[in-house]
Amino acid sequence: MKQGVYVRFTIILLIVGFMVAVQYNTVKKPESRDTRDMWEIRQELSLEKELHSEMLTQIREVNKTITKYENLQSESPAQALNETLETLREKAGLTEVTGPGLELTIKPSLEGIALGQEVTSISPDLLVQLLNEINRFNGHDVSIDGKRIIHSSPIRDINGQTTVNSLTVRTPPFKVRIGNETIEDAEKLYNHLQSSMIADDFFIDNLTLTIGKPQDQIGIPAFDQSIKNKYLKNTSKGD
Template sequence: MNHKVKISFTIITLIIGFMLAIQFQAVKMPKERDTRDIWELRDALLKEQKLHSTLLDEIRMNEEQLEKYETKMKDSKEAALKETLQQLKSEAGQTDIDGPGLQLSIEPLKEAQLMGEVIYAVSPDLLKRLVNELNMYGAKNISINNERMINTTVIRDINGATKVNGRSLNKYPIVIRVITEDYHAAEKLFNQIQFSPTIDEFFVDNLKVRVLKPRKDIHIPAFDDPIIIRYLQPAS
């Protein structure tokens, strides 16, 4: 009987021990899993932080690039406006200009001076005809006694004095400078203007027009006076 009790006790003890072992293992496993979950979370958080930092760096770089691009665009617009303004000033005759061309001079005939004949002021109509022919033969820019010819320039007689841009041509020689598109155009103009009938008409007034050979370094000054535009109103 005692032997059976011992066997039963042994079996019960084994069962209880086995159950305790299972319970201990069940309690231990969640701790390991919880520990593993914490490390996984920390690793994931670290990766997210690195990704966040990388994204911030990329955003910062893109913002810097955008700022540089906007600055470049602003500078480009300002440069374009300045270039356009300079071009408009050049077309309006408000800048000095150098280039190939030729020079003419109007001076009294020596024969008339020797004979004591009166030398009158150059005729404004004759001077305008000469300027028109120069333009027709390829002149791009013209000055008369350093007075720049522009679209609003008026050549006229005021109280017996021929004036250009309001300034009198009361002394001889009268120097006319012409700038052309290129040197070839200057040579062509030189050949054409020499045989112009307008040149011959100056002899009637005891004047002679000398046409000098083309040069590559003709200088014409800017138009200094304010440009007055009439009959225009600002757009509303």
């Protein structure tokens, strides 16, 4: 009789313990809630709409290219291939481009010069941060100190010297040129850079970043080095 009571009592304690454990876990790990205010949500929605618009534009451009290629292929396959190759070379940064854009000037700050703080180079991290800001607002073509930036361009420190494409970046002052598709894109990038904190980051390193106004025509040099490919290789004829 007593054994049956103990068994029932044990089962009740197990049930109560299980319920307490579940309740404790619920209190310890409450369901996360979205704490953003209306303004933050509107900003994120605006960025998503811009991204959606850019993707639609890219899709339209790809469809135009496909249609053009199909039309030329039936008339002149060689011309179609040459035009496709030239487009790919331009997108890869292997050709010089001229169009709307901005010119930035990086030079030692007057305050640093007055305090005798000599600037010998610019840090790779600062250049990467600047490049990220540019890429956020459609900076399609970029050159740093005359060195064209492409998808595989390394920006790093080599033996204490900041390099782009394994070439040393000169001691400031030097120019950064940015090419955009339209003058409207150049104006958006100009406004973004003016309102961002990137200039303050340069000032901390005793440098000043001067943002030139949008220009209708600005030249960006071509990438003039060989591109290394890990996955592509030439094939002999007939393969």
